[in-house]
Amino acid sequence: MTALALSEEAARRAGLGPLRHVVETGSTNQDLAAEARRGEVAAGLLVADHQTAGRGRLDRRWRDASGRSLLISFRLPSPTPEAFDRVAAVSAAARAAASAVLTVGVLSKWPNDLVIDDPPAPGKLAGVLSELVDGPRPVVIVGLGLNLGPVPDEPGATSLAQAGAVSADRDWFLARLLGELSGYLADPHRAWRELKAASATIGRRVRVERAGAPPIVGEARDIDRLGRLVVVAAGAEHFIDAGDVVCSRPSPAP
Secondary structure, three states: OOOOHHHHHHHHHHOOOOEEEEEEEOOHHHHHHHHHHOOOOOOEEEEEEEEOOOEOHHHOEOOOOOOOEEEEEEEEEOOHHHHHHHHHHHHHHHHHHHHHHOOOOOEEEOOOEEEEOOOOOOEEEEEEEEEEEOOOOOEEEEEEEEEOOOOOOOOOEOOOOOOOOOOOOHHHHHHHHHHHHHHHHHOHHHHHHHHHHOEOOOOEEEEEEEOOEEEEEEEEEEEOOOOOEEEEEOOEEEEEOOOEEEEEEEOOOO
């Protein structure tokens, strides 16, 4: 048996393409995107034990400890208007899989994080990063980095193990995630509905820091089907597709 035998079978059953596994690479997202630009646009999955050039939002470095993270990228055929549905499906599947092994709530923080707010170990659990590779047959690359084991050197981070998971085994967890993912891909409305219901952002007073633009301070009201955060500030709606969000407190009931 391979180290990812359960996940390989789950990927096959879900029709997501063969699951490939490498010990080390620069970035699983970059690898799948490069293949897509060369014409390989079939569904595919790539798992790495360690990334040397993993990136997060706003081109930040994603650091991982070998053997203590799930590092996976999905290449999913995607007509351009549906690209964010694919991203939402991966986020929702990761949240569902994490919720299956934890007794604390797993929340979705816009734009691309899964977080835990409650003891014993609040913090960022996972990040999702996507890229659309356009062309005659567009695909979206969706990368997921999720902390399985302790991350003592990353302030503000948490892991399944630290949060009290009954299991933090990578193969078991990934197989569970892949089993969830096929359902969310088939029903993206369910993915959006669940992510919004578990949002750590919607309904909160937020400050959105944007590159090259003044910050926006207001109430986060919604996330639209293009993945944009809808913030109401000074009586106007702002549709934000990128930025750093700081949530202050729940907005008071009207």
